Structure formats: structure tokens, C-alpha cells
Amino acid sequence: xxxxxxVINYGDAGVEALREEMRxxxxxxxIGQGIGPRGxxxxxxxxxxxxxxxxxxxxxxxxxxxxTGAAIGAAMAGTRTVVDEVFLDFALEAITxxxxxxxxxxYMSNGKIKAPVVFRGAMGAVRNAGAHHSxxxxxxxxxxxxxxxxxxxxxxxxxxxxxxxxxxxxxxALIEHKSLYNAKCVVPEEEYLIPFGEARVVxxxxxxxxxxxxxxxxxxxxxxxxxEAEGVSAEVIDPRTIVPLDRNRITNSIKKTGRLVVxxxxxxxxxxxxxxxxxxxxxCFDELQVPPQRINSLPVPNPFSPVLENQMIPxxxxxxxxxxxxxxxxRRKT
Amino acid sequence: xxxxxxxxxxxxxxxxxYYKKLLELRLFELKxxxxxxxxxLPGFVHLYVGEEAVAVGVCSNLEARDLVxxxxxxxxxxxxxxxxxxxxxxxxxxxxxxxxxxxxxxxHMYAPEYGFMGTNGIVGAPIPLATGAALSAKMxxxxxxxxxxxxxxxxxxxxxxxxxxxxxxxxLPVVYVCENNLYATEMAFLRxxxxxxxxxxxxxxxxxxxxxxxxxxxxxxxxxSEAVRRARGDGGPTLIxxxxxxxxxxxxxxxxxxxxxxxxxxxxxxxxxxxxxxKLLLDLGLDENQLQAADQEVERLIDDAVxxxxxxxxxxxxxxxxxxx
Numbered sequence: 001x002x003x004x005x006x007v008i009n010y011g012d013a014g015v016e017a018l019r020e021e022m023r024x025x026x027x028x029x030x031i032g033q034g035i036g037p038r039g040x041x042x043x044x045x046x047x048x049x050x051x052x053x054x055x056x057x058x059x060x061x062x063x064x065x066x067x068t069g070a071a072i073g074a075a076m077a078g079t080r081t082v083v084d085e086v087f088l089d090f091a092l093e094a095i096t097x098x099x100x101x102x103x104x105x106x107y108m109s110n111g112k113i114k115a116p117v118v119f120r121g122a123m124g125a126v127r128n129a130g131a132h133h134s135x136x137x138x139x140x141x142x143x144x145x146x147x148x149x150x151x152x153x154x155x156x157x158x159x160x161x162x163x164x165x166x167x168x169x170x171x172x173a174l175i176e177h178k179s180l181y182n183a184k185c186v187v188p189e190e191e192y193l194i195p196f197g198e199a200r201v202v203x204x205x206x207x208x209x210x211x212x213x214x215x216x217x218x219x220x221x222x223x224x225x226x227x228e229a230e231g232v233s234a235e236v237i238d239p240r241t242i243v244p245l246d247r248n249r250i251t252n253s254i255k256k257t258g259r260l261v262v263x264x265x266x267x268x269x270x271x272x273x274x275x276x277x278x279x280x281x282x283x284c285f286d287e288l289q290v291p292p293q294r295i296n297s298l299p300v301p302n303p304f305s306p307v308l309e310n311q312m313i314p315x316x317x318x319x320x321x322x323x324x325x326x327x328x329x330x331r332r333k334t
Numbered sequence: 335x336x337x338x339x340x341x342x343x344x345x346x347x348x349x350x351x352y353y354k355k356l357l358e359l360r361l362f363e364l365k366x367x368x369x370x371x372x373x374x375l376p377g378f379v380h381l382y383v384g385e386e387a388v389a390v391g392v393c394s395n396l397e398a399r400d401l402v403x404x405x406x407x408x409x410x411x412x413x414x415x416x417x418x419x420x421x422x423x424x425x426x427x428x429x430x431x432x433x434x435x436x437x438x439x440x441x442h443m444y445a446p447e448y449g450f451m452g453t454n455g456i457v458g459a460p461i462p463l464a465t466g467a468a469l470s471a472k473m474x475x476x477x478x479x480x481x482x483x484x485x486x487x488x489x490x491x492x493x494x495x496x497x498x499x500x501x502x503x504x505x506l507p508v509v510y511v512c513e514n515n516l517y518a519t520e521m522a523f524l525r526x527x528x529x530x531x532x533x534x535x536x537x538x539x540x541x542x543x544x545x546x547x548x549x550x551x552x553x554x555x556x557x558x559s560e561a562v563r564r565a566r567g568d569g570g571p572t573l574i575x576x577x578x579x580x581x582x583x584x585x586x587x588x589x590x591x592x593x594x595x596x597x598x599x600x601x602x603x604x605x606x607x608x609x610x611x612x613k614l615l616l617d618l619g620l621d622e623n624q625l626q627a628a629d630q631e632v633e634r635l636i637d638d639a640v641x642x643x644x645x646x647x648x649x650x651x652x653x654x655x656x657x658x659x
Contacts (some may be wrong), residue, residue, distance in 0.1 A: 066496025069462020070469060076451060077401060079470035100456050101463060107442035110435035110550060111657035145658050
């Protein structure tokens, strides 16, 4: 990622990816609620309906099960589709179609039928939306064979990963974070693709490895700046896609630093952080100087009260505090 | 009934092909039942015995490029759409030559090369899928028609409501075919819903809805013919309710007698779709010898399928990870 060039926000980067791909591939149909003239609840399709019209920007009623199933069926029949669940929470209305039909279809058909469909949804805590609009269950998807899971943490990655998703044999769960829609960075106007399965080293360091997903990458980066000022050099890694996972880049970093902390907005039990800790133990046991740690949201439904929700989700202070503890102890001499 | 035959919809030659297909579905399922009871087939099977006229009557209107989405009770739909009995049986046997290479089985059987888009283990799930495939067909302007089979159990699911509503509002080339066999597993339809007239539900979505005797292949053919013509001509979906019955339990292992009376089963067997078609052919002037020749032809077909499936190899164990993505 360059710091020179045009700066746009996360929402616009997604729109740009869609516009480029829908121009390139006239078969792409986008299905969801409020994605036509309204341009999306999060403005995530703004301007597209004007260019592509009702046929390709298909507004539906409030029927995630039917709309998601239809997007999968269209994909099985040869039409590339995106189905916008808007809030990731609403994908639960359609979860049987995603897990039972889309994720299984390639295997069940012996590879004869593919479902090139992108499930798009925005997750996570933002502005105290409460328990029904804040879930972060991307780990469930990662535990579903046949489904790829993409977690863009910034506008540059969103554009490049979305474009890759729109060329993948599918299915792909593209999970944005609601609080990132106004995040900005340099995004090239020219075309680029980001391959799945390539983690990004956000920041190089030598004392510990912080792996973070989605919005937590921003928190990890801020924490690493605080730590840097204290003389602790943190390497921050963003997997970008958790299926497929760039296991090598992550484990190479852990082997280099000897310390791992994972920042994950899901609750800790059976989370993707738990998977990364297991990988660290499997692949880096001899190099680990201290037990690997994870910082997750507390295992409670997202509370409404700002005080309570702030207590629930990871914070820069929690990350810095955990790292302080990890830096004090050492299993072996460095 | 033979009077309606005189309407030009079905010639004796065509009816003979339907008869052979009905018999193929019947003998195939009876063979599967025998193999299953003898412990030869893994998994679970739901047999189509008694409902054959629905699949044959509907699919007799379809072209190779048209698509069919089916159910857990789907062997008959696959055969009626033209999937060879060899690869259907091989799939039930878990063999590498099966339509899904042994990765699917009875409820996850796919043969897109024949326009067969799958049986399905989840009741109701194919209705949104078929609706989406019809959207694809409409977008691609291929005048392709999609047929979705489902049972009376599915019409009380949310999938039915959401998908049929979308198919209607988007005017898609899809035919929704409800096989009302009166029981969702063991649950009698009249205990599951207040309005047992499935065809009448079409009005709720602004669609044509029609009920038909599902034991009469000619009647089903005629009703489906109009629906398929409407779909192909951009006239939108139709909901067809075929009143039918399964002679067997819900799945092999369910005797089907805890929730149905012997009298009821016997009553429906009086209106057997294979016998009805056979009698019509005799009424139309075919003789017993011609029909016996047809019977023998179908029996050989099933014998060949058994030989093919039995002799086919198992998948290689090392291939277990293939085709996940």
C-alpha cells in the first residue's frame, strides 16, 4: 500500500470494485435490499443502479432466505451474483442456503456445479447498534468447508479483494466492518487484484507478532505505535482472508518474534483467534517464548449502553496491557 | 379418461414412451428397495413408488436445456429428466461412476449435463434455488424453463413463500410443482395447515394455480404443458398441485403404517399410475404383446443399471479432498 495517490473511503472502494467488475463481466447481478435507487443502507452501492439498472441491481423485499437462495440458484445456472445481506446478522435468515447449498454444491456435484456467488454483509460493533445488528460470526463461516472468507480491513484491500471475489469460482463470504465505511486510504484508480490467501504485513517488528482481523487491524496498529514509543517493536499481520489462510506468513512471523497475540472481535471460545493460537502451538511450539494470547470481545451479546459495549470489545488499552504482561515473562533467554 | 386422450395432446406413440418411463421409475425404485433391504446400498433412500406420473407427466414437456430442481424423493425426477439409470444407481451405490462420483448419494445427486440440478436433503431449499436459476435463464434470454418439484411439506416452509413471491414479482420462467402426497414425513397435511388446497395459494402471489390428478400421466402432462408454454413465452410462473400418494413409507425403514390406514393405502393403489397408463394404451388399440415387449425393454434397462453400478469401482480414498472449492 502506497501513501501517495488518490485517497477514497472504504464504501467508495467497494463501489469502485463493483463498477469495474460489472462493466467487465455483464453476467454479474447484484441482489439485496435497498441496493437499487437508494444505493444501499451503508451507501455501499451508491451510483450503481443509475448505470446498471433494475435488471442487474435487483432490489428485493425483506426475504433474505429467498433472495440468498435465488442468488445461489442463479449462480449454479451460470449467472455470477452478489447477494447483499446488508447487516451480516441478517445472513442468519439465510444461513441454511449459504451453508447447506452454496458451500456444499461443488463437492456434492463432484465439481460439476459451481456457485460463483458473493455473500456480502457488514459486521461488528458500531454506534451502539445493540445485539441484533452487531454480530461478528465470521468464524462460523471459516468452519464451513467450501466457503471462502474475506475480511477487508481498509479501502485498498476491499477493492482488490472484492474484485478477486467477483472472479472466484465461489462461493465467497465478503464480510465488511460497519465502522470502516468512512475509513480512508490511498486506492489506485487503475485495476489491481489481491489474491486470496496472502496475508499483509501491516507493520514489521521483532519483539512480538500481533495478528488482527477487520477493524481490529486498526486497533492493533494504534497499539503498536504506543508500544513503539515504549521500545517494544510489534509486527502486525492482517490475514485479509481467513479461508484460505496464509499460514506461512503468520507462522514465520511468530517464529521470528517468539510471541503472539491475536486481536479478534468475536468472543474467544471457538473463535478464529483460537484457531490461530492452535496453529502457533502446532507450528511454532519451540520458538514461542511465552504462551500465545488472544484478546477477544467478552462473551456477551452486544450491549446497547456505550459504557457496556466499550467494556465488551477489545481496545487499544487492553492490547497494550496484555503485551506489557507478555513482555515481562520469557520462557527462554533470547 | 380415454376420451381426453382424443384431445390431440398425446398420441399413442407418445403415451407408450410415457408408459415406459413410468415403468422405469417404478422398477428402478423397487430394485433400489430390494438392494437397500439386502444391505447393498449405504445411506438413506426415500422412494418415489406411486408418484411416477408427476415426474413423467411434467418432464415430458421439457427440453434437454431445461432445468429441474428436485427433492429428497428425487430418483424419479432424475430419471424422468433423462439422467441414465446407470449413473443414478451408481450414485446410490456410492460408486465413482455415479452422477456425483459417489460424493452425493440419494439426496445430493447432480447431473447438470442432463439439466438435472439436484435432489436435495433440505425440504423447501430447492424452491429459492430454482427461482434463482429461472432468473439466470431470463437474464441470459435462452428461453430456458426451470421446473421445481417439492412436496406438501415444503409449502408450509418460509422458503416456499419467499421464493414463489419473488418468482411471481420478477415474472420468471419457472414452474412450481407441488407433489401433494398428503404427508410431510408422518404429518398429515390437514393437520399441518388450515388450507389444504395448495393450488389456491397461487392467488396469494398473483399466479395461476391449478390442481391435477397426479396419478394420471396424461392429465399431468396437459397441465404442465400449458405451464411450460407460459414460462417459455415470458408469461411467468405457474403453481401446479399434483394430488398423489406414496405407496411406501417416508424412507426405507419407515413402514408408513403408524400414521396411515391400510385402507387409505389400498385406496390409492387402485389408482396406480402405471396401470392407468397401461389401460389407456390398450384402450387405444395397442395389444398385450406390444406392452409386454415394452415391459421387457424396461426390465433389461434396470438389469443393465444394476450390472453397471455393481461392477463400478469405489472412489479412491485419497480423493476425499477433491472438489471442496
